Amino acid sequence: MTGYLTPAPPRVLAHRGLAIDLPENTMLAFIAAVDAGARFLETDVHASADGVAVIAHDSSLDRVAGRDVAVERTLWKDLQEIDLGMGARVPGLREALLALPDARWNIDLKSDASVIPAVRAVVEAKAVDRVLLTSFSERRRRQALALLPEVATSPARAVVVRAIAAQRLGLQRQLARLLEPFAALQVPRRHRGVEIVTERSVAAFQRAGVEVHVWTVNDEAEMRELLAMGVDGIVTDRCDLALPLVGG
Incomplete structure (x- = not known):
């Protein structure tokens, strides 16, 4: 097994960061969680229209940004222009992994299109030993594991x-x-x-x-x-x- 499950439990997984007064699943919320002492961050991943793994729970930004923008039909550069509140933008998974290199990440693969971009982001960030990949779809989980056999799931x-x-x-x-x-x-x-x-x-x-x-x-x-x-x-x-x- 990878080093994901260290240190010893019990452990707290900050669900979408710490978003009491901050927009969820943003770098502001993740940094707030880490500043509070969290070592584990829980998040969700979709893919942009051009195949970039992006952090978002829903398939649309309607709930978090008040705009009917389908994540997987929108280019990454255009997603970055959308304000989620307090100046926060939709984070890229690779960038988030690199920005918080000491955090461990519990990543929910939300769509079929997200699997390959998420795996690519984890590899490029050299973060295999500090992520756990999961999904409500066993097929997605198996696909990710086939591409990244050493990852925790x-x-x-x-x-x-x-x-x-x-x-x-x-x-x-x-x-x-x-x-x-x-x-x-x-x-x-x-x-x-x-x-x-x-x-x-x-x-x-x-x-x-x-x-x-x-x-x-x-x-x-x-x-x-x-x-x-x-x-x-x-x-x-x-x-x-x-x-x-x-x-x-």
């Missing part, structure tokens, strides 16, 4: 569902085989009213060889509960609240 939804089923049925050997390729299992605490993260499930997933990261948790009391269960990571919009709970 976490499973897509289909594998997560199978892992939860194996854990609930007590099939520990099958669970270990299923999760063997992964560095972390990243899940919500509950889904549709069903508890996914419990003290028992956390222990089973960890015995299978992965860290357990829970998203997206912004309540301090809930953070404490999850840490008491033994989770390895908390993905949060409020890294300023979570960091003191894990000792910075």
Whole structure:
């Protein structure tokens, strides 16, 4: 496994940076998170029309910039002209990796078009050992891993569902085989009213060889509960609240 999962857990993953009063997924938010003490940054990647990996959660900039601009239909040079607030622009993944060389990045590949540009950006920034690539699409994750076999990954939804089923049925050997390729299992605490993260499930997933990261948790009391269960990571919009709970 790469050096992504260092230092030892528990760890806090700053979800889209620290964007309390700043535009999300921008260098302003990422720098604010690092300044607060975050070592791990969670973010999302699309591709511009000319194949540049860019940091954005949505396929359009409508929510974050009030403009109906489709990221993958817009050239990189034109995306850079759009103000996301406070003078912030859409960051390029390569530039962000280079700008914060000590940070570890949890990168969600949001579209098919983003995979190759994201891999290229990671390689050009010489950041393979400090990124984790993930996606809701197992096909995207596998494509990225084929291009970058040494990179850390976490499973897509289909594998997560199978892992939860194996854990609930007590099939520990099958669970270990299923999760063997992964560095972390990243899940919500509950889904549709069903508890996914419990003290028992956390222990089973960890015995299978992965860290357990829970998203997206912004309540301090809930953070404490999850840490008491033994989770390895908390993905949060409020890294300023979570960091003191894990000792910075």
